[in-house]
Amino acid sequence: xxTQDNGVKSVTIGNLESAFAGESMAHIKYRYFxxxxxxxxxxDVAKVFEDTADQEVMHAFGxxxxxxxxAQMTPAKAxxxxxxxxxYEYTTMYPQFRHLAIEEGNSAAVAEFDEQIEESKVHAxxxxxTLEIAAKRFAALANVEERHANHYKATxxxxxxxx
Ligand SMILES: [Fe+2]
Ligand SMILES: [Fe+2]
Numbered sequence: 001x002x003t004q005d006n007g008v009k010s011v012t013i014g015n016l017e018s019a020f021a022g023e024s025m026a027h028i029k030y031r032y033f034x035x036x037x038x039x040x041x042x043x044d045v046a047k048v049f050e051d052t053a054d055q056e057v058m059h060a061f062g063x064x065x066x067x068x069x070x071a072q073m074t075p076a077k078a079x080x081x082x083x084x085x086x087x088y089e090y091t092t093m094y095p096q097f098r099h100l101a102i103e104e105g106n107s108a109a110v111a112e113f114d115e116q117i118e119e120s121k122v123h124a125x126x127x128x129x130t131l132e133i134a135a136k137r138f139a140a141l142a143n144v145e146e147r148h149a150n151h152y153k154a155t156x157x158x159x160x161x162x163x
Contacts (some may be wrong), residue, residue, distance in 0.1 A: 013067070020063040027056035076138060086124035090117045131149040 041052035068081075101109035127156045 006140060009025065016063050016067050020060055020067060023056050023060035023063065027053050027060060030056065076134055079127050079134065081126050083127045083131065086120045086127065090120035090124065 030049040034046040034053065037043075037045035037049060054130035069077075094117045098110055098113040098117070101107075101113060
């Protein structure tokens with residue numbers, strides 16, 4: 001995540017992360033409310049929730065544009081960030097939540113967290129596989145670029161010698 005030059009995370013970056021979380025939650029919540037409204041026969045209400053949910057996605061994207069600027073991102077970097085998030089979920093977050101759910105005797109939540117631990121493992125593994133395949137492709141591309149650069153340098157040297 002973006003930090004200031006002194007390595008300290010700025011207040012504004014923290015606020016953008018919070019705002020991104022809020023807009024993302026609003027998006028999913030409105031989708032869920034739309035589902036409930038439709039099941040209750042309130043199609044007009046469902047539509048308003050879905051239209052607003054679409055707007056929240058755009059708000060969240062706006063925050064992401066500042067948190068992960070396009071100029072600083074590559075597909076490989078995006079995969080690394082995604083893997084980090086999924087690994088955090090199944091190694092730290094959900095195990096902690098699971099432990100506390102057991103203490104509170106909430107077996108439905110324990111089952112939910114167990115399911116999410118498995119899902120996060122699957123997601124992390126899929127991203128990892130994709131990254132490994134992509135890494136080979138990026139390395140191959142870098143080789144081609146290096147060959148082109150060397151060819152250019154050799155041609156330039158010949159021209160310079162001939163001049
Ligand atoms: Fe919003
Ligand atoms: Fe996931």
